[in-house]
Amino acid sequence: MIKLFPWRWSALVLAGLMLVPVAAPAADLEINTPAINAIKSSMQQRHAQLAPHYGSGAVGLTRDGMVAVRDANQVALPKRAAVNGLVAAENQDRVALYREIARANGHPEWEAEIRNTFAQRWIDRAQAGWWYQNPAGAWTKK
Amino acid sequence: MTRATRSVVVAALGLIVLAVAAGDARVTLTMEDIEGPDFSARGVNLELLGAELDRLRLVVDDLSVAGRSWRGVRLECGRFSLGRETLTCGEGVLRAPSPVAVAFSYSPASGRFEVEVSPGAGEFWRVAGRAAGGTWNLRASVVNGNPTRLADWLPAVIPRPREGNIGAEITASGRGDQWSRVEGNVEFRDLAFSDEPGLHAGEKVAGRVGIAATRSGERGEWSADAQWTSGEIFWQPLYLSGGGYRISAHGSFAASRVGVSAGSVVLGSIGAAAFSGELGRAPWSLKRLELRAPNIELGPLFDAVGRPFLQQTALAEAEAVGQADMDLLYEGGEVQTVRLDVRRAALLDTRERFVLGGVEARIPWSRHAPGEGEIRIGAGHLLRVPFGPAVIPLEIQPGGFSVAAARVPLLEGELTLENFTAEREGTGWRWSLGGGLSPVSMENLTKALGIHVMHGTLSAVVPRVRYAGATLEVDGALLINAFDGTAVISGLSMQEPLGRAPRLRAEVDMRGLDLDLLTRTFDFGSMQGKVDVTVRGLELSNWRPVALDARVASSPGDYPRKISQRAVQNISALGGAGAAAAIQRSFIGIFEQFGYSRLGLSCRLERGVCHMAGIEDVPSGYVIVKGGGIPALTVMGYNRTVGWNELLARLQRITQENVKPVIK
Amino acid sequence: MRLKNLRMAVGGAALLSIAGCVTINIYFPAAAAEKAADRIIEEVWQGQPGEIRPKAAPEPEGAPAQPKQ
Numbered sequence: 001m002i003k004l005f006p007w008r009w010s011a012l013v014l015a016g017l018m019l020v021p022v023a024a025p026a027a028d029l030e031i032n033t034p035a036i037n038a039i040k041s042s043m044q045q046r047h048a049q050l051a052p053h054y055g056s057g058a059v060g061l062t063r064d065g066m067v068a069v070r071d072a073n074q075v076a077l078p079k080r081a082a083v084n085g086l087v088a089a090e091n092q093d094r095v096a097l098y099r100e101i102a103r104a105n106g107h108p109e110w111e112a113e114i115r116n117t118f119a120q121r122w123i124d125r126a127q128a129g130w131w132y133q134n135p136a137g138a139w140t141k142k
Numbered sequence: 143m144t145r146a147t148r149s150v151v152v153a154a155l156g157l158i159v160l161a162v163a164a165g166d167a168r169v170t171l172t173m174e175d176i177e178g179p180d181f182s183a184r185g186v187n188l189e190l191l192g193a194e195l196d197r198l199r200l201v202v203d204d205l206s207v208a209g210r211s212w213r214g215v216r217l218e219c220g221r222f223s224l225g226r227e228t229l230t231c232g233e234g235v236l237r238a239p240s241p242v243a244v245a246f247s248y249s250p251a252s253g254r255f256e257v258e259v260s261p262g263a264g265e266f267w268r269v270a271g272r273a274a275g276g277t278w279n280l281r282a283s284v285v286n287g288n289p290t291r292l293a294d295w296l297p298a299v300i301p302r303p304r305e306g307n308i309g310a311e312i313t314a315s316g317r318g319d320q321w322s323r324v325e326g327n328v329e330f331r332d333l334a335f336s337d338e339p340g341l342h343a344g345e346k347v348a349g350r351v352g353i354a355a356t357r358s359g360e361r362g363e364w365s366a367d368a369q370w371t372s373g374e375i376f377w378q379p380l381y382l383s384g385g386g387y388r389i390s391a392h393g394s395f396a397a398s399r400v401g402v403s404a405g406s407v408v409l410g411s412i413g414a415a416a417f418s419g420e421l422g423r424a425p426w427s428l429k430r431l432e433l434r435a436p437n438i439e440l441g442p443l444f445d446a447v448g449r450p451f452l453q454q455t456a457l458a459e460a461e462a463v464g465q466a467d468m469d470l471l472y473e474g475g476e477v478q479t480v481r482l483d484v485r486r487a488a489l490l491d492t493r494e495r496f497v498l499g500g501v502e503a504r505i506p507w508s509r510h511a512p513g514e515g516e517i518r519i520g521a522g523h524l525l526r527v528p529f530g531p532a533v534i535p536l537e538i539q540p541g542g543f544s545v546a547a548a549r550v551p552l553l554e555g556e557l558t559l560e561n562f563t564a565e566r567e568g569t570g571w572r573w574s575l576g577g578g579l580s581p582v583s584m585e586n587l588t589k590a591l592g593i594h595v596m597h598g599t600l601s602a603v604v605p606r607v608r609y610a611g612a613t614l615e616v617d618g619a620l621l622i623n624a625f626d627g628t629a630v631i632s633g634l635s636m637q638e639p640l641g642r643a644p645r646l647r648a649e650v651d652m653r654g655l656d657l658d659l660l661t662r663t664f665d666f667g668s669m670q671g672k673v674d675v676t677v678r679g680l681e682l683s684n685w686r687p688v689a690l691d692a693r694v695a696s697s698p699g700d701y702p703r704k705i706s707q708r709a710v711q712n713i714s715a716l717g718g719a720g721a722a723a724a725i726q727r728s729f730i731g732i733f734e735q736f737g738y739s740r741l742g743l744s745c746r747l748e749r750g751v752c753h754m755a756g757i758e759d760v761p762s763g764y765v766i767v768k769g770g771g772i773p774a775l776t777v778m779g780y781n782r783t784v785g786w787n788e789l790l791a792r793l794q795r796i797t798q799e800n801v802k803p804v805i806k
Numbered sequence: 807m808r809l810k811n812l813r814m815a816v817g818g819a820a821l822l823s824i825a826g827c828v829t830i831n832i833y834f835p836a837a838a839a840e841k842a843a844d845r846i847i848e849e850v851w852q853g854q855p856g857e858i859r860p861k862a863a864p865e866p867e868g869a870p871a872q873p874k875q
Contacts, residue, residue, distance in 0.1 A: 073343070
């Protein structure tokens with residue numbers, strides 16, 4: 001007798017199905033979309049390069065959810081252009097991230113609120129010694 | 143200067159108080175207030191001390207010179223003499239408030255004066271000269287000068303000097319408040335400077351600046367020569383190092399303008415340029431500039447000034463070689479003409495995404511009249527797909543450019559470009575084009591791209607593509623012939639195609655795709671027949687589907703319909719865990735291939751979940767493959783929802799793992 | 807602070823809707839946004855690429871496979 005679908009094989013498929021992601025409960029924001037994941041992993045990779053500059057104070061967190069060159073004097077001259085590039089790329093990603101989260105949840109008009117929320121949380125979760133802009137825009141060391 | 147001196151003298155005469163104390167001689171001179179242009183002193187107290195009145199002590203409570211002020215300035219001269227001819231101060235110390243060694247002398251009769259300040263060991267700032275009969279001349283020199291002393295005197299827009307060493311020799315002469323000749327030479331080394339945020343900074347900078355000018359009345363002649371020999375400078379976003387930069391020019395000037403003629407600038411390994419032009423005075427402005435830069439080396443130019451501005455583009459990791467001639471004319475506040483000739487140039491991506499070789503270009507642009515240019519490309523490749531050679535004729539308008547028609551060989555086919563127009567819109571560009579691709583073999587194309595080898599031919603007709611405001615839209619439909627069928631892509635639009643999260647929307651209709659070619663290509667298990675694929679509301683974000691309503695179904699018509707055991711398994715797997723194959727008659731199991739009458743599967747993707755259906759519903763599920771002929775077979779699906787990522791993972795597993803049916 | 811303002815605004819809006827029959831049905835989910843921000847920030851600042859935590863609890867769906875006889 002030929003069995004085209006042995007049980008063992010079907011069970012494998014069934015096990016695979018156990019991982020099917022279910023639609024997120026309404027209380028959570030949708031943040032698991034291809035675009036958001038792509039932006040996130042790009043930012044993750046960049047963070048390894050940015051972290052020393054947060055630590056030295058060359059780059060700080062702005063009050064509007066972005067990053068900025070605060071004191072380039074902390075960086076050797078030939079590397080300053082690269083820091084500028086990192087900051088520009090990070091900000092591009094951040095703008096895209098806020099917009100994509102708003103879009104993914106069907107409310108593009110939330111972008112500004114999402115950016116504000118992030119601005120506060122980036123600063124709240126920053127490591128001690130990093131620089132951020134206080135609500136008045138002045139650079140402050142955490 | 144002379145005017146200031148006069149007013150000081152007048153004020154002093156009115157306020158002299160003499161006091162001679164017993165035993166020791168003492169002369170005290172007190173002045174409430176001395177005013178001059180750019181100069182004021184309040185609470186001035188001058189004392190001459192010692193038996194011979196050979197020591198001087200001058201105290202000024204508030205001193206202000208050229209907008210800067212000090213409090214409690216003290217000057218003491220250890221050797222002071224006030225002879226009939228000359229006033230001298232030797233062994234002097236000026237405290238304002240830190241002590242600085244000073245010496246000066248003044249001879250009212252001859253008008254000679256000399257001031258020497260030595261704020262540090264071996265450091266001297268000297269001014270000597272003569273003012274008599276309305277004419278004056280002076281010589282200023284600096285030896286081992288520390289440029290940080292100038293920091294507070296420089297305009298706020300200039301980065302502050304942090305360290306370094308300056309030597310200078312400046313001579314000037316004139317009459318009254320008019321200079322008639324100035325000549326100067328300043329040399330600097332180990333100069334470091336920076337603005338507050340460090341975005342305009344230099345380190346270990348060495349160089350020389352020379353200027354000379356003569357004037358009579360409002361008119362005169364000037365010349366200047368500046369050289370930067372070594373060190374590094376970061377001037378956001380440019381980083382320049384090594385020196386080898388030189389700029390020199392001469393010209394004439396009048397009350398309202400400065401003419402520049404025979405200017406030349408040498409930019410290290412980039413090349414040299416000649417320039418001339420005119421500056422307006424009060425306020426300073428560029429009236430006219432004519433620049434001619436022949437034989438510019440594109441490699442160093444791209445490194446120094448190109449790449450920093452292209453950080454976030456596909457060109458950020460590119461390298462350029464070749465030469466170019468560039469001419470530019472600026473006048474009346476606008477660039478009037480630019481001519482760019484590029485020779486033997488190439489642009490290559492260090493990540494090998496593209497190469498453009500044998501580039502020759504002729505690009506004349508004028509604000510006033512259209513011109514004709516041309517770009518020739520010897521050969522190139524994009525994502526390893528070779529193209530070229532090509533000649534692209536350009537019609538250049540004041541506000542953009544267009545290409546009537548161009549052909550670019552691509553593999554064995556040809557890419558045609560029609561009615562390409564591009565124009566500036568705000569800070570970005572708006573462009574549109576039409577065109578097409580004459581048939582290329584999918585096999586060659588996919589091999590070149592390094593992806594799954596596919597069969598068939600690819601050709602396309604693009605009626606119109608428009609790009610404006612970061613959105614790309616395709617009018618009409620894109621036609622592709624592949625897998626012996628046709629694909630029509632319509633309603634295609636892309637938002638931010640070059641951004642971090644590009645978004646694409648399209649409708650896709652494919653007709654009569656050959657299943658045999660398709661399943662061979664993707665190693666799915668052999669199937670024969672034809673299918674139609676319809677995708678409505680396709681939405682890709684970052685090139686991955688986030689929404690679609692897709693349906694694959696047998697094409698109408700007569701053709702052989704066969705399905706292999708392996709394909710049956712794979713389809714069942716796609717249907718989800720609930721899918722299962724059923725063999726209509728048990729003896730048919732010995733066959734490798736089965737017949738079918740119809741097959742179909744659809745997926746509506748929403749928020750990461752695929753809602754599936756087949757060709758018809760049955761009470762417990764849906765039919766994916768409906769049996770027909772002998773031997774016949776039916777495949778059912780039971781599961782109506784599958785996670786999209788899981789579905790992709792299964793598809794990948796199927797086409798990569800080469801799953802074999804288990805036969806017992 | 808912002809949350810408080812928002813709550814007040816929503817509260818105010820609710821009052822208004824009773825008084826003037828205005829329906830306000832869209833508001834910004836501040837708490838959910840903060841939670842989302844925290845998750846993303848944690849991954850960007852601490853996580854390494856590919857180290858993304860699993861999401862919602864798995865849940866089997868559909869009937870098990872059954873060959874039709």
